[in-house]
Amino acid sequence: MTTRSSKYVGVFAALVLVMVPGPPPAAQPQAAISTGTQRSLADVLQEITPAVVNIAVRSRAPAETNPLYNDPFFRRYFNLPEQQQQRLSAGSGVIVDADKGYILTNHHVVADAGEVVVTLKDRRRFTAELVGSDEATDVALLKIEAQKLKALPLGDSSALRVGDSVVAIGNPFGLGQTVTSGIVSALGRGGINVEGYEDFIQTDASINPGNSGGALVTADGLLVGINTAIIAPAGGNVGIGFAVPIAMASAVMEQLIKHGEVRRxxxxxxxxxxxxxxxxxxxxxxxxxxxxxxxxxxxxxxxxxxxxxxxxxxxxxxxxxxxxxxxxxxxxxxxxxxxxxxxxxxxxxxxxxxxxxxASAKAGAEAIPAPLQGAQFEDAAGNVVVSNIEEGSAAERSGLRMGDVIVAVNRQPIATVAELAAALKDAGGTIALDLFRGGSKLFLVIG
The missing domain is CATH 2.30.42.10 (PDZ domain)
Incomplete structure (x- = not known):
């Protein structure tokens, strides 16, 4: 089971081994210590933690409630309000451009947001503008109008190696800014049930709700990932977390700034x-x-x-x-x-x-048979990818999922959306799809 921080999502943490110089010999004054000795991790964190923010989201969707809440007597007895309250959720974000007020976070943190409020470490609060969001990479970009912001410098996520020390900073359980630590456990992870474009950094961490969108940084304070998800078989942390590499998040950010969306x-x-x-x-x-x-x-x-x-x-x-x-x-x-x-x-x-x-334009509704209505398809590097699924749609009920890679229709290989549309048109009553999901090949029959 994979969870996200809106539910059980979280940050990566990393065990940082810091060599702190020992005390000088008794005969040597403290001032004589070399200025070239390694800094304490606390000194690094003091510089970078102002760049990590708390994000509070008021969703447009009504809160999920216990069925008893719908009983008028129950509501009167416990003095509950007559109207359902909008869902409130919390996450984290990282300031990446102090001058323009740009903040990277996760798509799932701000999805369906009616209002997004950013709280800085110095407790200043700002209502944020959603510049754009990309569900396939789970990256979103916010913007605030504020002075004296601190941005986190970007590192090179492609240079990471398994065993490198990293630190995760976020807002678990809405407690406020929290720092955890660990190592890079693996690189290039995919098939994590976070559908879409995957190239995750895996790290051991104490991952908790509210950490999503927070920073994964190196021991010298460079941003290398945006914390996104955890593996949680029992609903709690087991020390396996994932972050979107900053190289991918930066590429998405550039397109969101330029187009308001990702054009693949x-x-x-x-x-x-x-x-x-x-x-x-x-x-x-x-x-x-x-x-x-x-x-x-x-x-x-x-x-x-x-x-x-x-x-x-x-x-x-x-x-x-x-x-x-x-x-x-x-x-x-x-x-x-x-x-x-x-x-x-x-x-x-x-x-x-x-x-x-x-990539070719998304297949139009007229090209999609009734059992697949509600799905959108895009070309991607010679594959046809399900780029979006409307919740509760016929396509979702048929078993199709966002991120599925379709390779054949009724055993006829396809490589483009145009070929998919043509194959679906000729498919008749029953549609058999060969597809890949999370690294596994599936055969989906749709009546």
Missing amino acids: GRIGISVQDLTPDLAEALRIEESSGAVVGSVEQNSPAAHAGLQAGDVILAVNNRKITGSADLRNRIGLAQIGSQVEIEYLRDRARKTVTMRIEP
């Missing part, structure tokens, strides 16, 4: 992970990458000369770990930007540059 890109390929068996069959030594399965006609990849069987190793000089990593890099790249792809063909390394084009 594509290059027109379908890919699969480079497995040890595939590497052996291709007689290559590389252990990570993405194998091109097909290339769409007239796509950027086709114009650049990519072919089925090519093994993509890096994007813009940064190695990729697999197909999901490639999807993240391409999907979050700016539309119209140039990307450099390094790949192997016949064991020879090649490099090609191509232009990111916009």
Whole structure:
């Protein structure tokens, strides 16, 4: 079971091992200690904690209540108000631009918000504007009008290694700012039931409700992640938490500032992970990458000369770990930007540059049969992804979920939204979908 901080979501924490210099010899005065000794973690936190804020959200949705609350006698007996109160929830956020008042947090913290109030460490309060929010990455951007803000400097999440010390800062249970610590437990995690674009940093932590949207920072005070979720089999912390890497959150933030939404890109390929068996069959030594399965006609990849069987190793000089990593890099790249792809063909390394084009428009309602109404689909790196599901819709009742990657309709392979629409049109009464969800392949039959 994976929970989020609006429910049971939280921060990452990390065990930070800090070497504090011992006392000087008795004959040596305190002032003689070298100024090059490592600072205490407390000194680092004193500088950066003003950049982490508390977020209170008044939701548009009415509060979920016990059924007894609907009984008029019960309400009169306990002197309860006649009208249901709007749901209140709390989370955390990180100031990333002091001059413009930009604050990163989670989408699920501010989803359906009627009002968002930000409280700074110095107890100043401001009503925040929602600049934009992206459910697929669980990233949202707020803006406040305030003076004398403190921003947290950004680190390089791609440089993290398992075992690195990290610190989590947030607002658990609405108690106020709290600091926890741990290590980076794993990198590149996916399939965490937080559907959409996943490349999580995993850390051990005491994760609690209210920490979502808070900061995951290095021991020297650089922001490397936005705390998002935990694994909680029994509804409580078991020391497994996840954060969105700041590289991904920053890419989303740029698009939210520019467009108010994330406009995802594509290059027109379908890919699969480079497995040890595939590497052996291709007689290559590389252990990570993405194998091109097909290339769409007239796509950027086709114009650049990519072919089925090519093994993509890096994007813009940064190695990729697999197909999901490639999807993240391409999907979050700016539309119209140039990307450099390094790949192997016949064991020879090649490099090609191509232009990111916009993903196809979401399939219109007229192209979606009744059992799938309420679902929206988008192209993403040669795959068709369920980008949104309306709550209570026919698509949700049919078993489709946001983040599902559809690869075939009635055993007919599809790679674009246009191909999906055509296949659904020809499907007839029964629809059988081959799809991937959380890293597992599923076969969904819809009558």
